[in-house]
Amino acid sequence: MTDTTPAGIATTYFDALAQGDIPTVMAQFSPDVVWHQPGGHRFSGLHAGIDGVGALLGGMMEASEGSFALVVTGPAMVNGEMVALPVRFSGTRTGASMDMAGVDLLTVRDGKIIAVHLFSEDGTSEDAFWGQR
Numbered sequence: 001m002t003d004t005t006p007a008g009i010a011t012t013y014f015d016a017l018a019q020g021d022i023p024t025v026m027a028q029f030s031p032d033v034v035w036h037q038p039g040g041h042r043f044s045g046l047h048a049g050i051d052g053v054g055a056l057l058g059g060m061m062e063a064s065e066g067s068f069a070l071v072v073t074g075p076a077m078v079n080g081e082m083v084a085l086p087v088r089f090s091g092t093r094t095g096a097s098m099d100m101a102g103v104d105l106l107t108v109r110d111g112k113i114i115a116v117h118l119f120s121e122d123g124t125s126e127d128a129f130w131g132q133r
Contacts, residue, residue, distance in 0.1 A: 004111035007076045010083040013106070013113065014072050025057075026050060030112035039123050041130035053116075063130060064091035073101070081107050089120075091129065098129040 003011070009028055016024035035047040035056060042063075047056045060068050067090075074086040083106045090099040100121045107115035120126045 006081055006083045006106070006108035007078050009108045009111060009113060010076055010085060010106050014070075014085065017070060018072075022057075026054060028113050029053060030109070030114045033113055033115065035116045036118065038118055038120060039127045039130070041127040042132060043130055044127075060091075060130075063093065065093045067092045070104075081109055083108060093129075096129050098125055100125065 002008070013025060013028040016022075016028070029050050031050055033048070033050065033053055035053050037044050037047060037056065043056060043060060047053050069091065070087050070089040072085050073088050077084045085104050085106075087102050087104050088100070089102060091097065102121060103119040105117040105119070106113050107117075
């Protein structure tokens with residue numbers, strides 16, 4: 001039986017992400033998902049819908065030459081529909097690398113992720129890695 005609680009959906013999402021199971025990752029999103037990407041780089045801003053989020057994630061993988069990785073580093077913290085998870089994310093590309101801590105905040109409603117808010121420990125370094133808009 002699938003766990004459709006906010007923590008269960010978050011676990012399914014992050015496990016699939018770690019395994020590179022993109023169909024399962026994308027299946028966790030509501031069709032109306034809104035992704036809030038922080039910073040002042042080319043991927044910053046709002047990304048809406050499954051197509052928008054898919055394009056964002058694909059663009060990040062392309063820009064990082066396939067190296068972008070995210071690992072959950074602590075337990076899920078749940079407050080109603082919201083699930084916050086400490087993460088570590090990294091990537092390398094020709095001439096640049098990044099490796100830093102962050103927090104991913106997912107909002108889950110009716111068994112689907114409806115919003116993603118990301119927080120990075122070093123926005124300046126993340127901006128430098130991803131490049132200008």
